[in-house]
Amino acid sequence: MKDSSDNVDNPDWLDAIRWTADGLVPAIAQDASTGDILMMAWMNRESLRLTAEEGHAVYWSRSRGTLWRKGETSGHQQVVKDIRLDCDEDVILLKVEQKGGIACHTGRRSCFYRTLKDGQWASVEPVLKDPDAIYGGN
Numbered sequence: 001m002k003d004s005s006d007n008v009d010n011p012d013w014l015d016a017i018r019w020t021a022d023g024l025v026p027a028i029a030q031d032a033s034t035g036d037i038l039m040m041a042w043m044n045r046e047s048l049r050l051t052a053e054e055g056h057a058v059y060w061s062r063s064r065g066t067l068w069r070k071g072e073t074s075g076h077q078q079v080v081k082d083i084r085l086d087c088d089e090d091v092i093l094l095k096v097e098q099k100g101g102i103a104c105h106t107g108r109r110s111c112f113y114r115t116l117k118d119g120q121w122a123s124v125e126p127v128l129k130d131p132d133a134i135y136g137g138n
Contacts, residue, residue: 042059076100078097079096
């Protein structure tokens with residue numbers, strides 16, 4: 001998505017976002033071609049700025065307290081085609097091209113692979129690749 005216009009270099013666009021008290025905003029990754037929702041992650045100002053500059057999704061890992069470039073370990077990068085802000089200015093939508101067809105660390109296309117069925121969560125999406133094969137399990 002690498003934006004060649006001046007709006008990425010000027011950080012004012014980041015000020016329009018209603019960040020949480022922790023300086024984060026939820027970001028939803030959506031397949032740009034199919035419209036499928038792939039995952040949700042958190043972004044801070046730096047990760048969103050880098051995403052806009054580099055054209056690849058960069059998130060903030062709350063558990064590790066560091067930037068997380070999607071696909072840096074798995075190879076399943078997200079090429080950003082469009083960045084949108086919702087009407088309340090508190091959620092980011094990334095329209096992406098999902099490299100390798102896998103967005104979830106469980107080896108599935110989407111992190112939203114469970115559905116509520118008869119009062120239970122049931123997996124309805126297949127594992128496309130064993131996570132141990134992706135991340136080098138122990």
